[in-house]
Amino acid sequence: PLVSGKVLFEKANEYNFAIGAFNFNNMEFLKAILDAAEEEQAPVFIQTTESAIKYAGIEYLAGMVHAVKDKYSIPFALHLDHGKHVETILLAIRHGYTSVMIDYSDKSYEENLKVTKYVVSICAALGISVEAELGKLVSVEDEVVSREEVLVDPEQAKEFVDRTGIDALAPAIGTAHGAFKFKGEPKLDFERLKKVKELTGIALVLHGASGVYEEYVEKINKYGGDIKGAKGVPDEELKKAVELGINKVNTDTDLRLAFISKLRELMALEKKVIDPRKFLKPAMEEVKNIVKKRIRLYGSQGKA
Numbered sequence: 001p002l003v004s005g006k007v008l009f010e011k012a013n014e015y016n017f018a019i020g021a022f023n024f025n026n027m028e029f030l031k032a033i034l035d036a037a038e039e040e041q042a043p044v045f046i047q048t049t050e051s052a053i054k055y056a057g058i059e060y061l062a063g064m065v066h067a068v069k070d071k072y073s074i075p076f077a078l079h080l081d082h083g084k085h086v087e088t089i090l091l092a093i094r095h096g097y098t099s100v101m102i103d104y105s106d107k108s109y110e111e112n113l114k115v116t117k118y119v120v121s122i123c124a125a126l127g128i129s130v131e132a133e134l135g136k137l138v139s140v141e142d143e144v145v146s147r148e149e150v151l152v153d154p155e156q157a158k159e160f161v162d163r164t165g166i167d168a169l170a171p172a173i174g175t176a177h178g179a180f181k182f183k184g185e186p187k188l189d190f191e192r193l194k195k196v197k198e199l200t201g202i203a204l205v206l207h208g209a210s211g212v213y214e215e216y217v218e219k220i221n222k223y224g225g226d227i228k229g230a231k232g233v234p235d236e237e238l239k240k241a242v243e244l245g246i247n248k249v250n251t252d253t254d255l256r257l258a259f260i261s262k263l264r265e266l267m268a269l270e271k272k273v274i275d276p277r278k279f280l281k282p283a284m285e286e287v288k289n290i291v292k293k294r295i296r297l298y299g300s301q302g303k304a
């Protein structure tokens with residue numbers, strides 16, 4: 001059933017595992033994610049960004065979720081990912097979202113603090129969980145930006161959590177969105193993560209966490225794509241981040257790579273097919289497979 005993100009954050013934080021937070025903007029991804037979670041008996045966050053809402057319309061996205069929510073035995077939250085505008089947060093609440101992220105990480109600390117407090121005051125009354133972000137999602141292997149400038153400051157995180165009352169914090173520790181996270185070797189700031197967990201004790205979220213697996217990158221390049229140099233967070237690094245206190249892992253790129261690699265392969269090989277279902281069904285299966293793999297990596301299988 002559909003539940004508040006609060007119960008998911010609390011359980012993952014208490015038992016030191018991470019829950020997958022998988023993005024969707026259409027029926028195929030939504031069905032693949034929920035079917036995978038049901039088969040793994042794992043709780044999940046299903047989430048939409050503002051651009052997903054722009055693409056499909058919130059009526060379609062939230063409507064599909066409410067239509068199917070009682071078909072699944074696992075607890076799952078419907079989460080607004082990277083809510084940059086309070087208006088979007090209010091719209092999501094209107095449409096039965098059970099968790100929201102207010103992302104003011106690009107604004108001043110004071111601005112982030114003020115607006116986050118406001119969002120918490122509304123959501124707390126409604127039993128809706130609130131996630132916020134401190135620091136910037138930029139990979140820090142090139143020295144152009146100093147780590148201090150972009151990564152989360154653990155002392156500031158403590159103050160921010162105490163003054164806002166958020167349920168979960170996304171601390172920037174060196175990851176970035178998309179398929180090209182690192183030029184050199186991946187470097188997550190585990191010391192910094194450890195300090196944030198010690199000082200705040202709350203549920204933590206890792207953004208830009210996709211693994212960007214070689215098998216999908218190669219298949220996309222083989223069948224007409226061009227994403228050479230794509231690189232993500234190795235499984236071992238991800239596991240270490242979960243051990244150090246990450247409780248929600250945002251995963252979008254891995255699902256895209258799985259879907260697009262299968263789609264490109266079939267588009268290249270099945271030259272007589274014109275029924276989209278002949279391509280979308282296997283592509284959906286590929287998404288389901290990668291979601292199951294990531295659920296197990298996060299340690300949330302059987303934790304429903």
Ligand SMILES: O=C(COP(=O)(O)O)N(O)CCCCO
Binds near residue numbers: 081176206
């Ligand atoms: O942190 C993430 C996903 O990270 P990744 O790109 O590693 O899957 N998200 O918040 C998903 C949406 C990203 C913006 O499109």
Ligand code: NA
Binds near residue numbers: 081
């Ligand atoms: Na989020």
Ligand SMILES: [Zn+2]
Binds near residue numbers: 082208
């Ligand atoms: Zn993100």
